[in-house]
Amino acid sequence: MADMVAFAKMNGLGNKILVVDMRGRNDRVTAEAAIALAADPETAFDQIMAIHDPKAHGTDAFIDILNCDGSKAQACGNGTRCVVQAIAAETGRKVFTFQTVAGILNAVEHEDGTISVDMGRPVFDWKRIPLAEEFHDTRRIELQIGPIDAPVLHSPSAVSMGNPHAVFWVDRDVMSYDLARFGPLLENHPIFPERANITLAQVTSRTTMTTRTWERGAGLTLACGSAACAAAVSAARTGRTGRKVDVHVASANPPGLLTIDWRESDDHVVMTGPAEWEWSGTLDPASGAWQRDAEIVAGGGAAVP
């Protein structure tokens, strides 16, 4: 079908990503297509990363990011690593500059296959996160859930990594909290006019922490890269850790970690971690109809000279 485009089913620590090749076209992956693809168990995803032709001089591509509910996201750390791996495999290049609605992202694939993405500068100003009420100190905002005199979660740090995040500090295993219940209430709390990604973070040393995230527009995901950045920056900013932290993503599958370095030199946050290709296919960006590519079985079929 003429309208079909290539896509790859990938993941970053289990964060389910569809990388869709929209280069050479003027249309977009529609919200309807996203919702249809998300509803199909085989293509179910957390984010679509749609690669478009570059819009700005000096960039390699413009990336449009969609959540599985069809809404747009300004940033997606795990998805960006998947885009890097896909284009690196196609071109043999290792260094990339992408543009998203939130700005410019530089990224590099290392010899060992891990990928670093420069996620830019964190934003702490309440108006730009955005929060609905004035908070001069976003290291700790007034927000709690649970009984008024014994809240289960309270006083999160708020930050934008291009997208809005709230980080709740916990001292128990992050998996022991009912995030599926609290997540939707917090994501949609009126304090967050553009909703927010909600993360639980347990700091385990000056250089390590464990996170679990309820994502805006996607719900409980196995991993969230921008949330790992948000948690690491917030931990450093509140004196809980130094500026370089290994973030163990509690629900990641395969298990793994992201190394986050909030660089002193330029205030940028650099996230390093893996990306994994699963399979490829073609899809219709308007309807979400899709088809899997035929598997190439090693040693099977006719030999190609």
Ligand SMILES: N[C@H](CCC[C@H](N)C(=O)O)C(=O)O
């Ligand atoms: N999984 C993504 C985050 C998607 C963000 C999205 N849920 C939003 O901000 O709406 C990541 O690795 O950073």
